[in-house]
Amino acid sequence: MKPIKLVMSAFGPFRGVVEVPFSELGSSGLFLINGDTGAGKTTIFDAISFALYGNASGENRTTDSFRSDYADEDEQTYVELTFLHRKKEYIVWRNPNYRRSKKRGSGTTEEKPNAILTMPDGSVIAGYAPVTEAVTDLLGIDWRQYKQISMIAQGEFLELLTADSNARGLIFRKVFGTQIYDSIQKKLKELSNKLKYQCEDIDKRILQFLDGISCSEGNVSKAAIDEWKKVKDINQAEKMMELLSVLLEEDRAKYHTKKKENEHLNIEMAKKAAEYTKAEQVNRLLANLKQAEEDYQKLTLTAEEMKREEERYALTEKALHIVKPAEDAYLRIKKEAANLAADIGKGKEEKVRLEEQLKLLLEEYRQKEAAQPRVSELTAQISRQRAELIKYDGVAEQEKQKAILEEKKQKLEKQIACLTGRKADLTKEQTEKQAEQDQYVNLDKDMVLCENQLYQTENTIKQLNKLLTDIRNLNTESDVLFRVQQDYQNAEAEYRYQNQEYLEMEARFFREQAGIMASNLEAGKPCPVCGSTEHPSKAAITGGAPSEEELKHAKTKLDKAHKAMAAAGAKSENQRTKVGMLADALQENAAVLLEVDVSVPTSDV
Structure with a gap:
């Protein structure tokens, strides 16, 4: 990356627009920036670093301090850097966070940080973070690596010298574009280890098999x-x-x-198996023959007994065909006789029961015959009473209807009298209402106006309540802002203290190192720093200087304090933005509310 032109507006100690034309200082690429303390030498490096990465060239300066103390309230603070990279021209524009005069009205407002990167083809990348990311991708290094290799700030050269080999290797690989070779080396190492393990596994298996x-x-x-x-x-x-x-x-x-x-x-x-199978068959046949002979002898002994049993069976079968039909007929006749005797017994019992029932029926019949005349007389009397009862029921029903009608008549007369009185009252009320209506002809119009005014008043009250709530929220957030600003001031004071301590320790350390190097100088031999062979005024060993470990520890404390200050500053800035937005919204709402017409109509009601 080669800077061509740097434009600073109200930046650092510079008031107004200041342009640094690097292209006019020569093409050799080596020139000196000289000036008194506080003249702005470091500011030029801060401007270049801020334009590219949004940070200062050193860690002891923050971006919220870039606006010039000599700038007018309406003057814009920004940095514009034109640079070449791989023979292509890029323009990056960036402004920090600062307060400026409002374009409309009085007071100040906050200008948000922003950045624009113009590419060689004319395309534009906008946004604070997107531009920083694009520049990092373009140059191949981030802000910390850039300030170590391309722009080493005061007091930070030791960081590059004392960085471990891994950190320096990472920086140099990014600078010279050798990351691919590191990746290839890692891949080859992984493949080598993998093949080594495979060979060892194969050797173990070979040894295992050979051992068997x-x-x-x-x-x-x-x-x-x-x-x-x-x-x-x-x-x-x-x-x-x-x-x-x-x-x-x-x-x-x-x-x-x-x-x-x-x-x-x-x-x-x-x-042998075939011969054994044949022998087994012969043995089975011999066993079967022996068993058959034993069975034949047993059958011969029982042949005579079987003959006698056959003769006895023949006689029994003959007797069965002659005696069995006669026995069946006898049993059947005996069963029928028993059933007949049972039926005769039941018939006799039924005859006795029917004879007794007949006697009871005859006695009942005689009694009914004797009471027949009285029954006829009672029947005629009942018929006469029923006829009289029907007539009486009709008269009673008519009496009930008459009573109901009389009651309805009385109710109607009362209603007529009540309605007549109500009619007179309504007539009188109508007359009075007509008089009132004539008196208040414009009442509807005034009511509409009052309702509109009431609606406006209620709406105004709601807006005032909301405004009051916004004021309370603004007060609460302002209290929070005051606390976080106090925290930022404390963190900034701690950072300044740690920075002063570190710078003093670093100066004593380098003076000690210079004394140690000077003690080893010999007359006639070149100095490893300046190359001179004459050493008229050697640096002396001062004593009491911190060790390198103590210096690193102080640097760690300084970094920690810087991070704490940056975090507190970001928190304070966010809270300040929040309070500003609440205040702007409150002011706009108040302005709208003050424009509302809250006058009361003077018409007579």
Whole structure:
């Protein structure tokens, strides 16, 4: 990256617009920026670093301090850098966060940080963070690496010198674009380790298999195999493989011999098995013959007894055909006689019951015959009473209807009288209302006006309540802003203290280092710093200087204090933005509310 032109407006100690034309200072790329303390030398480096990355060139300066103290309230603060990178021109414009005069009205407002990057093809990237990210991708290094290798700020050169090899390697790889070779080296190392592990695994398996080789005691290779098993050297695996091939050939020849012997034995076994099967069949036939002879002897002994049983069976069957029909007929007649006797007994009992029932019915009939005249008389009397009752019911119903009608008549008369009085009252009320209506002709119009005014008043009250709530919120957030600003001031004071401590320790450390180097200078030999062979005024060892470890510890404390200050500053800035937005919104709402017409109509009501 080569700077071509730098434009600063109300930046640092510079008031107004200041332009630094680097292209007019020569093409050699080496020039000196000279000036008194506070003249703005470091500001030029801060401007370049801020334009590219949004940060100062050193860690002891913050972006909220970039606006010039000599700038007018309406003057704009920004930095514009034109630079070449790989023979292509880029323009980056960036402004910090600062307060300026309002364009409308009085007071000040906050100008938000912003950035614009113009590419060689004319395309534009806008936004504070997007521009920083684009510049980092373009240059290949971030802000911390940039200020270590391209723009080393005062007091920070030691960081690059004392950085460990990993940090320096990362920086140099990004600068010279050798990350791909580092990636290839890592990939090759991973592949090498993987193949190494695979080879070790294969060696273990080979040793395991070779350890399982066995042979007979009389084999000529027995001694060599036993000797190898004692050491288990993988480098002698080929020799063992040759011995294993010999053993396999010997085992293969023995296998063929044993295979032929086995085939011969299988044929003999098949023959013996056939003979054994035939012998078993003969033995079974002999056993069956012996059993048949024993059964024949038993049957011969029982033949006469069976003959006598057959004769007795023939006689029994003959008797069965003659006696059985007669026995069945006798049993059937006996069963029918028993059933008939039972039916006769039941008939006699039924006859007795019917005779008694007949006597009761005859007695009842005689009694009814004697009471027949009285029944006829009572029947006629009942008919007469029913006819009289029907007439009486009709008269009673008419009396009830009459009473109901009389009651309705009385109610109607009362209603007529009440309605007549109500009519008079309504007539009188109508007259009075008409008089009132004539009196208040404009009442509807005034009511509409009052309702509109009431609605406006209620709306105004709601807006005032909302305004009061916004004021309370603004007061609460303002209190929070006051606290976070106090925290920022404390963090800034701590940072300034740690920075002063570190700078003093660093100065004592370098003076001590210069004294140590000067003590080793010899007359006539060049100085490793300036190259001079004459040393008229050597630096002395001061004593009491901090060690490198103490200096690093102080640097750690300084970084911690800077981070705390940056975090407190960001928190304070966010809270200040929030309070500003609440105040602007409150002011706009108040302005709108003050424009509302809250006058009361003076019409007579």
